[in-house]
Amino acid sequence: MVNFWWAISSFLGIWSQNINEIGRINLNAPASEQVWTATGTRPEDQKLISVPASVPGGIYSDLSDGNIFDSEIYHGYNDKETKWVGRTNWTFSRTFDANEELLTKDRIVIVCEGLDSIATIYLNDIEVGSSDNMFVRYVFDIKSSLKVGFNSLRVEFQSPVEYGQKLWDTSEYPILPECVPPEFQGECHVNYLRKMQASFSWDWGPSYPSSGIWKNIYVEAFSGAVIRDVMLFIESNKPIPDETSDTLWTVTARVYLDVNDIGFGELLFELETFKDILTTSTSQIQLKGSKPNTYADITMRVPGNYVKLWWPNGFGDHPLYNFKITFTASKYDEASVKTLRGGFRTVELIEDPMDPKNLEKGLTFYFKVNGIRIYAKGTNSIPIHVLPERATREMTEWLFLSAVEANFNMIRVWGGGIYETDAFYDFADEYGILIWEDFMFACNMYPTTKNYLASVKREVETQVKRLQYHPSVAIWATNNENEAALRGNWYGTNVSYPLYAKDYIQLYIYTVLDYVKILDPSRACLPSSPTNGKGTEAEGWIAENPYSTIYGDVHYYNYAADGWDWKHLLKTRFASEYGYQSWPHPETFKKVTEPEERHWFSDMMYYRQRHPGGQEEMRNHVKLHLPFPKDVNSSEAFDSMLYMAEITQSMSVKVQTEFYRRLKGQLYDNGEGENSGALYWQMNDVWPGASWASIETNGRWKMLHYYARNFFAQIITSVYDLPNADLSVHLISDSLEQFSGKLRIRLFGLNNMKSIFDVERDVAVAPGLAGEVAVITAQQLEACNNSISICLLYLTLPGTPDNFYFVGYPNHASFIEKPNLKVTKIVAEPDKKTFVITIETDQITPFVNLHLKNNDVYGSFSDNGFIMVEPTKTIKYASQQPLTLAFFTENLDIISLHDAIV
Secondary structure, three states, X not given: OOOHHHXXXXXXXXXXXXXXXXXXXXXXXXXXXXXXXXXXXXXXXXXXXXXXXXEOOOHHHHHHHOOOOOOOOOOOOHHHHOHXXXXXXXXXXXXXXXXXXXXXXXXXXXXXXXXXXXXXXXXXXXXXXXXXXXXXXXXXXOOOOOOOEEEXXXXXXXXXXXXXXXXXXXXXXXXXXXXXXXXXXXXXXXXXXXXXXXHXXXXXXXXOOOOEEOOOEEEEEEOOXXXXXXXXXXXXXXXXXXXXXXXXXXXXXXXEXXXXXOOOEEEEEEEEOOOOEEEEEEOOOOOEOOOOOOEEEEEEEEEHHHOOEOOOXXXXXXXXXXXXXXXXXHHHOEEEEXXXXXXXXXXXXEOOEOOXXXXXXXXXXXXXXXXXXXXXXXXXXXXXXXXXXXXXHHHHHHXXXXXXXXXXXXXXXXXXXXXXXXXXXXXXXXXXXXXXXXXOOEOOOOOOOHHHHHHHHHHHHHHHHHHOOOOOEEEEEOOEOHHHHHHOOOOOHHHHHHHHHHHHHHHHHHHHHHHHXXXXXXXXXXXXXXXXXXXXXHOOXXXXXXXOOOOOEXXXXXOOOOOOOHHHOOOOOOEEEOOOOEOOOHHHHHOOOOHHHOOOOOHHHHHOOOOOOHHHHHHHXXXXXXXXXXXXXXXXXXXXXXXXXXXXXXXXXXXXXXXXXXXXXXXXXXXXXXXXXXXXXXXXXXXOOOEOOXXXXXXXXXXXXXXXXXXXXXXXXXXXXXXXXXXXXXXXXXXXXXXXXXXXXXXXXXXXXXXXXXXXXXXXXXXXXXXXXXXXXXXXXXXXXXXXXXXXXXEEOOOOOOEEEEEOOOOOHHHOOOOOOEEEEEEEOOOOOEEEEEEEOOOOEEEEEEEEOOOOOOEEEOOOOEEEOOXXXXXXXXXXXXXXXXXXXXXXXXXXXXXXXX
């Protein structure tokens, strides 16, 4: 142990001896400083293009900022008109100075935290390294190439599109699919590249196959050793840890070192708890592994009453603590320091026999945190921006604030995008959002050449070491939908199934999964998603039916079925993907299109609809459920169709989510049921186009996100129809405590605010369960059959969000009375961020939707898309920034279903 007071002073940064930080030259610079230059020759006209470049950054942003494009990248057909960018080789170059002191160090490297993607690095015209993977941190030795004074650096990127084509042309056999569907309007062969797969396009986004230095780049110089990564293994002596001295935490910091000379070194581990600063140190460093994976373990014990437990959102607080690791090379007067923010929690994926006496009922699939079973509620995230450099910290935090507001406790980072920014995982830790982390393989077969597998292994190493310490990271999964794609012959792999099956197992099991288990044995790693989990393993890693409802997780989409009817849904253990499409708000769409392009069947609408058949599916759902326009293709119907598409999306996801939540604690004779999680597809958008998102690319909540806040509330009511035409009312709880209250049930005709019946009853639900609390009989609903309109069942229960159920669909204009709907009062609270809105109506008013016409404001309403069954309703708007009352009043707009009748 070190002297306590020296430990305190070192933690505060007060050194008792002359210790220097590791030498570093930061090579990052924004384009405005004109330090970096990007140059390339456009293929079609051989024109040389040169613009100032930002590092970190990407070529599309550089060209846009350099006014090479005629308009902003998301405007019009720009991803089509700028395809030449992804087909061009680009060189990023700069100069810098190095001083004599730096060159006295024994080891000098250039650290490239992210190169996108196929690149060669030259220092003073000497090749010092190359990259073939966007997700690998590269460290290249430059000791012999660096000079005192002036140095020139250039990074040459090959066109990702042309490079992918070259690999396809020279491949021993086709790595399928040959190309993306034509509706994607993208590029081919991204699966040959370790690059953001969605950058070549997807069914919700454009094609922007970028190149560039997308993460930090710097020179580092030392003679002893530098800390590259730290992983934290935090284990409790109890299966259900608490915050008393009975709990003892063992914390092992696995410190990965880039070593030149370890002699006379000391490793210090410090933890700042709310009671004290705990320290441990060693000068007898036992190095393990081999370069570049040399590491040393250092361990401390932490009493349970020194720290608070980290809990997911909805289950408790999420306290974080500073873990500081210092390596001091006394021989060289050098110190390398790494500080992490971590939390104390346990997390487990439980896959046990559902019925030990009847194994044919499958396995459980649920998460435990700190020994407590949780129901996972949330969504899937795609890249925050199609150009990663444009994903701001502010937008990232807004997504997490929105997740908390919508009662999420889990987000699945989908495997066709990127391993997200450090800020993303920091916010997940801070706000208590569990992360299901896919590795970046999605909806493709992939190569298994020696070089490719070596690159993948480096990728796994980079990302697991980078993310492992985050308490929010709950689970790894090796890929998205590739087990299902292979077994389901999505891409014609059956012609050589044994070959592709061998590749699949070689890549995901023997390379990714096995290496993850070595690096991070503290978490489960799934072989795919969807998967049968342990059931898949028992079948040799490729299940006969990866969509089994009695194992693992399921992705379920059925656009041909009625989205407002629960009867086609699968009784899954865990629903990790499901959803329906909609369009962004008309105000958002107007910013990227021209007036003549705004009708349902326009070329522009089909251009921005990348999902095959998506326009027809959305139209059919609107027609089935809501008053369909007389001329759906008219400009007058455009805004109405976008609004009604949001309604059908919101209602469909609501029905499906409530169905999954009703399955809590319910096990059917065939083993189905006992659902433990619902993650809808998808949270965010990458551009203004058709997608499954609940939040637009500008941060505006769609109606679906407001519905998510209700259907993911801790305790909810839910109504569904039974085969005998009765309606069953369920009460569903995620609370760890018993809940009881007085439920009010009202039945209305849509043409009259006076209820047909109005009853109250006492209801209760046990902790963490769901059950029936009321039945509305078919006989009680007979009045609806005699009505000229349809009926609405409306539920009110204090402590839960109101809920509703349509007895019949409001799909005819005659069913919807014209309301005198208006905003009668707006009051700004002193903080100028909160506005209280009073709304009045004189009719049952379905799907009242408020929005701000200016979409550049991060904020949300306390409710939206709601049904008004009373004359007055008060809504609050919470903004992330101060607004004037005049601005808010001018920009506030309100619409209901009657306004959509055209």
